[in-house]
Amino acid sequence: MFISLLRYPLGCLLAVSLGVLAPLSQASPLGTHEYRQADAWPFGPLVTSGRDIKDTRNQTVVYAGANWPGHGEVMIPDGLTYQSIETVVTKMKSVGVNAVRLTYAIQMIDEIYDNGGDDITVRAAFIQALGEANGTARFAEFLQKNPIFDESTTRLQVYDAVAEECAKQEIYINLDNHMSQGAWCCNTRDGNSWFGDTYFNVDSWTRGLAYMADHGRSWRALTSMSLRNELRRPDNNPQLNEESYHWQDWYKYVRQGADAVNGANPGVLVVLSGLDFDTWLNPVVEGTALEPGSGLFDRADFAGYGADKLVLELHNYANNAANCDGLKRDLYAKGYRALHPEDPKTAEVFPVLLTEFGFAQATAWDSVYATCLAEMLAEERAGWFIWVLAGSYYIRSGIQDYEETWGLLNHDWSDWRSPDYIEQGFMPLVRDTVSP
Numbered sequence: 001m002f003i004s005l006l007r008y009p010l011g012c013l014l015a016v017s018l019g020v021l022a023p024l025s026q027a028s029p030l031g032t033h034e035y036r037q038a039d040a041w042p043f044g045p046l047v048t049s050g051r052d053i054k055d056t057r058n059q060t061v062v063y064a065g066a067n068w069p070g071h072g073e074v075m076i077p078d079g080l081t082y083q084s085i086e087t088v089v090t091k092m093k094s095v096g097v098n099a100v101r102l103t104y105a106i107q108m109i110d111e112i113y114d115n116g117g118d119d120i121t122v123r124a125a126f127i128q129a130l131g132e133a134n135g136t137a138r139f140a141e142f143l144q145k146n147p148i149f150d151e152s153t154t155r156l157q158v159y160d161a162v163a164e165e166c167a168k169q170e171i172y173i174n175l176d177n178h179m180s181q182g183a184w185c186c187n188t189r190d191g192n193s194w195f196g197d198t199y200f201n202v203d204s205w206t207r208g209l210a211y212m213a214d215h216g217r218s219w220r221a222l223t224s225m226s227l228r229n230e231l232r233r234p235d236n237n238p239q240l241n242e243e244s245y246h247w248q249d250w251y252k253y254v255r256q257g258a259d260a261v262n263g264a265n266p267g268v269l270v271v272l273s274g275l276d277f278d279t280w281l282n283p284v285v286e287g288t289a290l291e292p293g294s295g296l297f298d299r300a301d302f303a304g305y306g307a308d309k310l311v312l313e314l315h316n317y318a319n320n321a322a323n324c325d326g327l328k329r330d331l332y333a334k335g336y337r338a339l340h341p342e343d344p345k346t347a348e349v350f351p352v353l354l355t356e357f358g359f360a361q362a363t364a365w366d367s368v369y370a371t372c373l374a375e376m377l378a379e380e381r382a383g384w385f386i387w388v389l390a391g392s393y394y395i396r397s398g399i400q401d402y403e404e405t406w407g408l409l410n411h412d413w414s415d416w417r418s419p420d421y422i423e424q425g426f427m428p429l430v431r432d433t434v435s436p
Ligand SMILES: *[C@@H]1O[C@H](CO)[C@@H](O)[C@H](O)[C@H]1NC(C)=O
Pocket: 058
């Protein structure tokens, strides 16, 4: 913690001298929110200490929350044609949620650069995504539900308002780059799967990460950023698959992404995710070769922040699991071992977040899968984000107003989809992980 505080002035001055500091209301270059964070919520910057995330009070922070998608074609957080930001955040807060994994697409930042540095308006974004007639109609609903906005509101200003409401209600934001293109994620043929894939330009990606990290300096609630959702085989791109889909290149690119985030915003934790849809992290956890090379993961390669800013994330969708012990063993073997310094096979201890898991709310909330993951998370006191804070999406896979049966909320985001799950599954999970 002391080390990271000492690092701060340097990082800020560097950012100022490079002219990349986001406009902040404070006059002093050192008077950024990171300082003020320290003695008020979120008591940041957060750091890692072994298997835990700690705040400036040395209290352990366990994220308990949900994914709030904003990476679809409209490229603003979903649900806002049905409810206000305040209503959505209040609803989550009412059941104990303390964090959201807020997703965005790199395309949003590419379009800002293409547009001479200015973001496009939400009106234009709705029309671009949904067509003239439906886009105009949805934008009118968005304004009606969210009268704080107007015709000139941009997409980033919606993110800013979400961040402000989260800060007000003390909900941490883990900001996640979900896709390059604004679109539903993921499959291995969507061109967004791996560094250098059809739509996954590495320079745009690092530029976008740095842009959002820098922009997020003015978001009090922003405490961590993940680099890329669900890295996966580029099956549409056999040569790239053959030559690059491996841990050696994973390490090369992940370091670039992590440096981009930390260079622009040294206050946030950096979340690293694994291969094959973020389902395994073994070489990082076990200190084995990053194949096909022989190099090893080394915190020193993350200069100045590797010691206390790196967090791991895993996803799990083994929804048909019939045996809880088997599921737990699998998760342990693929990354949760990192929470266990006592295990001789653990080379590096990290906090591990389950940043995605989910199920059909009405029919599967009491499945072996759902109850087992809850049990595991409680035993490990590990952070989590369920898929998904939604009831419907503006558009998904070409279908507008898409009904999300895995969503915590009903179609118009007005109430819980499965009150039984919220009472008997979700709220106990929050309690058992955050404050057992
Ligand atoms: C922080 O808390 C941990 C227990 O969670 C304790 O072992 C450690 O000594 C504390 N560190 C400081 C600086 O108080």
